[in-house]
Amino acid sequence: GENVEQHPSTLSVQEGDSAVIKCTYSDSASNYFPWYKQELGKRPQLIIDIRSNVGEKKDQRIAVTLNKTAKHFSLHITETQPEDSAVYFCAASISPGGNQFYFGTGTSLTVIP
């Protein structure tokens, strides 16, 4: 099955700086890569996703890049704010045809005011 690795496990940045979280996947058939944000005690919520037919996607201060050859994808948060502090999870899935989402182990991001 698919194996998703996520790094780093913890990340601290100063407010206003950028944060980058990286994930690698093992199954070259994976083609859908969502990112979730989970605040303490809350449910995971989708913040951005990318499909394998594009290399980059942006949504305001958040962007995701995908390198299919190297089988890795990254989350970029610019101009970080204290409310960005949370745990971020990457995931990989195969669509259509796959019914399983494989999650990374999470990155705890702390934005220091």
Add this chain to the structure above:
Amino acid sequence: NAGVTQTPKFQVLKTGQSMTLQCAQDMNHEYMSWYRQDPGMGLRLIHYSVGAGITDQGEVPNGYNVSRSTTEDFPLRLLSAAPSQTSVYFCASSQSGGRTLADTQYFGPGTRLTVL
């Protein structure tokens, strides 16, 4: 719409007891799934369903049963609780799962289960 709802929010069991975690969604989603979340291990898929009457195993199915008699409900049953099943359980749903293009998964609020 209430989205994805789960009950109970908290539960304490003794080893060997059984119980059912409830999950319901009102978005007419075909795909529903159960995950467990343990510290440092991310979210691991227990069971999933692509429609009423259809279920399948995920990564960590042992000790859990599911059924999908309606589109809306997807209960998770612990047959004989063990301390290793202490975890936070999340139910999730999406429009069509993997049969077409993968869709956004919407998560429920979670159930925190402790097995003594």
